[in-house]
Amino acid sequence: MIQDSGMARHSFQRLLGLIPTLLMLITVAFFLIRVAPGGPFDAEKTLPPEIEANLNAKYHLDEPLLQQYFRYLGQVAVLDFGPSFQYKDWTVNELIAQAYPVSLTVGLAAMILAFFLGTLLGIAAALRQNTPVDYSLMGFAMLGISIPNFVIAPILILLLAVYAGWLPAGGWDWSIASMVLPVVTLALPVTAYIARLTRGSMIEVLHSNFIRTARAKGLPESVVIRRHALRPALLPVISFLGPATAGMISGSVVIERIFSIPGLGSYFVQGALNRDYTLVMGVVIFYGVLIIVLNFLVDLIYAWLNPKVRYDEKH
Amino acid sequence: MTKSTDNPVFDPFEEALGVRDVKGRSPWEDAWHRLLKNRAAVYSAFIMALMILLVVFGPMLISWESDFTDWDYTSSPPSLESGHWFGTDAVGRDILVRTLEGGRISLLVGLVATIVSLLIGVSYGATAGYFGGRADRMMMRVVDIIYALPFMFFVILLMVVFGRHIVLIFVAIGAVNWLDMARIVRGQTLSLKNTEFVEAARASGVGDWAIIRRHIIPNLLGVVIVYVTLTIPQIILLESFLSFLGLGVQEPMSSWGALVANGAQDMESSPWTLIVPAAFLTVTLYCFNYIGDGLRDALDPKDRL
Numbered sequence A: 001m002i003q004d005s006g007m008a009r010h011s012f013q014r015l016l017g018l019i020p021t022l023l024m025l026i027t028v029a030f031f032l033i034r035v036a037p038g039g040p041f042d043a044e045k046t047l048p049p050e051i052e053a054n055l056n057a058k059y060h061l062d063e064p065l066l067q068q069y070f071r072y073l074g075q076v077a078v079l080d081f082g083p084s085f086q087y088k089d090w091t092v093n094e095l096i097a098q099a100y101p102v103s104l105t106v107g108l109a110a111m112i113l114a115f116f117l118g119t120l121l122g123i124a125a126a127l128r129q130n131t132p133v134d135y136s137l138m139g140f141a142m143l144g145i146s147i148p149n150f151v152i153a154p155i156l157i158l159l160l161a162v163y164a165g166w167l168p169a170g171g172w173d174w175s176i177a178s179m180v181l182p183v184v185t186l187a188l189p190v191t192a193y194i195a196r197l198t199r200g201s202m203i204e205v206l207h208s209n210f211i212r213t214a215r216a217k218g219l220p221e222s223v224v225i226r227r228h229a230l231r232p233a234l235l236p237v238i239s240f241l242g243p244a245t246a247g248m249i250s251g252s253v254v255i256e257r258i259f260s261i262p263g264l265g266s267y268f269v270q271g272a273l274n275r276d277y278t279l280v281m282g283v284v285i286f287y288g289v290l291i292i293v294l295n296f297l298v299d300l301i302y303a304w305l306n307p308k309v310r311y312d313e314k315h
Numbered sequence B: 001m002t003k004s005t006d007n008p009v010f011d012p013f014e015e016a017l018g019v020r021d022v023k024g025r026s027p028w029e030d031a032w033h034r035l036l037k038n039r040a041a042v043y044s045a046f047i048m049a050l051m052i053l054l055v056v057f058g059p060m061l062i063s064w065e066s067d068f069t070d071w072d073y074t075s076s077p078p079s080l081e082s083g084h085w086f087g088t089d090a091v092g093r094d095i096l097v098r099t100l101e102g103g104r105i106s107l108l109v110g111l112v113a114t115i116v117s118l119l120i121g122v123s124y125g126a127t128a129g130y131f132g133g134r135a136d137r138m139m140m141r142v143v144d145i146i147y148a149l150p151f152m153f154f155v156i157l158l159m160v161v162f163g164r165h166i167v168l169i170f171v172a173i174g175a176v177n178w179l180d181m182a183r184i185v186r187g188q189t190l191s192l193k194n195t196e197f198v199e200a201a202r203a204s205g206v207g208d209w210a211i212i213r214r215h216i217i218p219n220l221l222g223v224v225i226v227y228v229t230l231t232i233p234q235i236i237l238l239e240s241f242l243s244f245l246g247l248g249v250q251e252p253m254s255s256w257g258a259l260v261a262n263g264a265q266d267m268e269s270s271p272w273t274l275i276v277p278a279a280f281l282t283v284t285l286y287c288f289n290y291i292g293d294g295l296r297d298a299l300d301p302k303d304r305l
Helices: A005-034 A051-059 A065-077 A094-127 A132-146 A151-162 A175-207 A209-216 A222-257 A264-274 A277-305 B011-018 B027-037 B041-062 B097-131 B133-148 B151-161 B166-176 B179-192 B194-205 B208-244 B257-268 B272-299
Strands: none
Touching: A005 A065, A005 A277, A005 B133, A005 B151, A005 B179, A094 A132, A094 A209, A094 A222, A094 A264, A094 A277, A132 B272, A151 A175, A151 A222, A151 B208, A151 B257, A175 A222, A209 B041, A222 A264, A222 A277, A222 B151, A222 B208, A264 A277, A264 B133, A264 B151, A277 B151, B011 B194, B027 B097, B027 B194, B027 B272, B041 B097, B041 B272, B097 B133, B097 B166, B097 B179, B097 B208, B097 B257, B097 B272, B133 B166, B133 B179, B151 B166, B194 B208, B208 B257, B208 B272, B257 B272
16 A cells, blocks of 8 residues: 555656656757768758758757757756657657557557566466476476567568458558557467466465465365465566566567558668668657656566565665 | 585484485575476577577578579568568678678678676676675766766767777777676675674685685575677667667678668668568567566576566
8 A cells, every 4th residue: 555655755756767767868869860870851852952952951950069958958858859860841749649549559468468477477377387387388388488579570460361361461550450460469478478387386385374374274275376475476567667668669670560550660760871860869758758657667667566665774 | 725625524313314315405596497387488598499500590591692692582581482581682682691790790790799898897896796895886976977978879979980890889888887887796795794704714714815706706696697699689689779870880781780880771662681681680678578588587586576
């Protein structure tokens, strides 16, 4: 339960602690992409020098780097990511606003699928520890971790779209059919990892004293698991959700490319290749903030679920 | 040192029972026996050894060159008659030779980048853990900050920014992958530095760096070995991921990721161009993961997650 003021204070401190992380993120990304050889207007044949000078002046690229950096920080502070260099009539804000619902839908659906399927399989394996069921489930889980999603995606496309013709091979029209393959591919490795994690912690919890007590009271096994074992067994899974999100975001770069989904990942890769500075920065910051905020939420959920974590003492 | 260490201690009971001839088992031997009992790990190690031999010596034994284009057999399916046992790609290059040579790059990247991340991670983590206090807090704060960054994006940026040179792939991947290592090593060091043998070393006037080098790092070996075996497949995966996006290894060199990407383009007409490199990559990752799991169970029987 969140009643203690220690918790609130801790949350506030953590929130303040996010600021240096964010600053670091922006700084590293900014200078990294600026030291890159080549500029955003290289692709447009050879521009007459005066036009190029005009373009550079328009986007403030002629100012000293440090000045550009502080100008950018000022813009980001008011959530303005500037105009895109590549997509001429668009601002980065508009591009992100257009792309993120797609990425979010795929990511969220994959995460929900991975969480429920993963924990279910993990619990099933733990309850039948060292039986053929356990071994085959864990064998599959290992396979899920080992097959990269850029391998599983073309194979699934080949089997289910090209040969069987049940699902579209790519594209995005907000229909369930166009979501199935990307979501499943994205969820697979995370599902496998969660299944292994759940199995391990479930086995450990089932051997603890309070479970023996619950069984000794004569509670039926299903109640023992649901009411007593589940919560502590899920703790490692909860703390894995932060890294899992980061992993899914990286995975989505490839998935969006394979299934030609117009999400943030596609924009990022395109932007990086075209030196679309503002777009790349916008996507990095957007995802960075997302990961940071999610990690923060995961910490709070963890503390809420785990009675051992209390923030009232000073460390 | 005192003299007593030079004289064997005489114990009449041991003498009478003849137990002094029994050789004690070191923890390492114990771990070795536990590892051998893990069948999945042993088979995986065997397959992996085979894979390494195949990748290193295979291309020499096959008569095709990896860049030879056999115009009589473009996109030809696997067959014994044509001599292309695993088929050819769209321009008639032998898939098997290309896959084996790609495997050299993939495994090399895995190994070298792991060593880079190992060196950074172990020295950073051991230093932070050993000195503790403010230094530790500062150093781990930095790790936390970097950890929260979407690092995949930084690797992509690095590749775009500094060109796609192979050495850079090693460094870029190694440089972003040391964080876990640093955290694990720091945790272990924290618990090690309060042990009696470290106290004893300090009391007898051994310097900090000598303690880190001679007492802390050797005792971290178990954890580090486990983690290295689990890092290699991660890095191979990361490299394939980059190559798949066209940001990693460039033609005429190839890696499993690049081959999978090529194969995925032609898979409707010639699925073997996808399946062969994909199978090699998956088997390798599978084996490494099982070996890592086995080592973890063997070296650290308490923590079986």
